[in-house]
Amino acid sequence: MANGPVKTAMIGLGWWGKKMTSVLQSAKQDIEIVCAAEPHPSGAEFAKDYGFTVYADHNGALAHPGVEAVILATPHSLHARQIEDSVAARKHIFCEKPLALTRAGAEKAVNACAAKKLVLGMGHERRWEPPVADMIAAAKSGKLGRLLQIEANFSHDKFLTLAADNWRLNPAEAPVGGMTATGIHLTDLATLLFGPARDVRVSCEKLASNIAQGDTMSAHIRFKGGGTAYISATLATPFISRFAVFGSKGWIDIRDKAHVESPAGWVVTSAATGSPISTIEIPPAEPVKDNLAAFARAVRGKAAYPITGEQLVNNISILEAIIQSAAQDGAVVTL
Numbered sequence: 344m345a346n347g348p349v350k351t352a353m354i355g356l357g358w359w360g361k362k363m364t365s366v367l368q369s370a371k372q373d374i375e376i377v378c379a380a381e382p383h384p385s386g387a388e389f390a391k392d393y394g395f396t397v398y399a400d401h402n403g404a405l406a407h408p409g410v411e412a413v414i415l416a417t418p419h420s421l422h423a424r425q426i427e428d429s430v431a432a433r434k435h436i437f438c439e440k441p442l443a444l445t446r447a448g449a450e451k452a453v454n455a456c457a458a459k460k461l462v463l464g465m466g467h468e469r470r471w472e473p474p475v476a477d478m479i480a481a482a483k484s485g486k487l488g489r490l491l492q493i494e495a496n497f498s499h500d501k502f503l504t505l506a507a508d509n510w511r512l513n514p515a516e517a518p519v520g521g522m523t524a525t526g527i528h529l530t531d532l533a534t535l536l537f538g539p540a541r542d543v544r545v546s547c548e549k550l551a552s553n554i555a556q557g558d559t560m561s562a563h564i565r566f567k568g569g570g571t572a573y574i575s576a577t578l579a580t581p582f583i584s585r586f587a588v589f590g591s592k593g594w595i596d597i598r599d600k601a602h603v604e605s606p607a608g609w610v611v612t613s614a615a616t617g618s619p620i621s622t623i624e625i626p627p628a629e630p631v632k633d634n635l636a637a638f639a640r641a642v643r644g645k646a647a648y649p650i651t652g653e654q655l656v657n658n659i660s661i662l663e664a665i666i667q668s669a670a671q672d673g674a675v676v677t678l
Contacts, residue, residue, distance in 0.1 A: 423451070496584070519547050
């Protein structure tokens with residue numbers, strides 16, 4: 344097995360592709376961006392500061408000498424073809440969320456990578472936020488008792504300033520308000536904690552903007568093993584990111600001080616049976632980098648990548664049901 348940093352192609356140099364390229368400069372022991380693919384001229388201009396080649400499409404990057412892996416920072420509708428081509432070229436894949444918009448699409452991607460023994464990473468960096476990792480550990484250890492309920496909100500107003508032709512404002516690309524931009528992170532954590540969903544009911548409205556897919560959404564999710572989650576992903580309010588889990592022995596409420604684009608730390612409030620409520624502050628970290636480093640370690644065979652194929656499929660199953668419920672004016676959709 345090869346050693347050293349994983350030689351990687353960045354597919355897409357938009358806002359988030361540039362963010363990941365920049366943050367990976369402090370993880371060169373794990374990942375080296377050796378080339379990129381971006382059809383817009385701004386990609387080549389950006390790459391001048393980093394000294395790597397930019398191709399017009401992903402096939403050029405896949406053929407670049409020495410490339411072992413790709414990072415897909417592209418519109419959702421491109422993921423299926425790019426994953427198919429990357430698997431055919433035997434490249435490990437780190438895909439920005441969501442992996443797909445349907446369960447069938449997610450299963451196809453997961454199975455294709457597994458068949459070729461390729462690592463499939465996912466842009467769910469919330470799992471690498473220190474207080475979220477601690478929360479997951481507390482829930483899994485039984486410290487919180489029987490898990491009962493999740494309340495979560497990941498909203499911002501960044502999209503209000505986007506150009507009208509930006510793909511993030513296209514309902515076909517990014518349906519149901521902020522679901523594919525932010526809400527998908529919340530459902531990832533929910534299905535990690537509670538397992539597969541039983542059914543979903545959604546409200547999605549256009550209340551304070553001209554965003555075609557709606558600017559205000561909420562989803563109520565029931566899980567097959569019991570428990571519920573209420574999540575919100577709104578595109579017309581100032582930034583908030585909150586994730587709270589409640590159990591029979593205690594609860595934890597995590598609030599980000601800033602968007603993960605520029606982490607500023609977290610405020611964590613919690614309580615346990617028989618103890619007073621406590622609040623602590625957690626200093627900033629770089630979960631985007633840490634997720635990508637975990638992907639690279641998995642490629643090198645040093646540790647298993649912690650997001651499993653089953654979890655990826657469970658999450659996209661919820662997303663598909665959310666899309667269906669919104670299209671049916673909030674009808675309950677059974678998974």
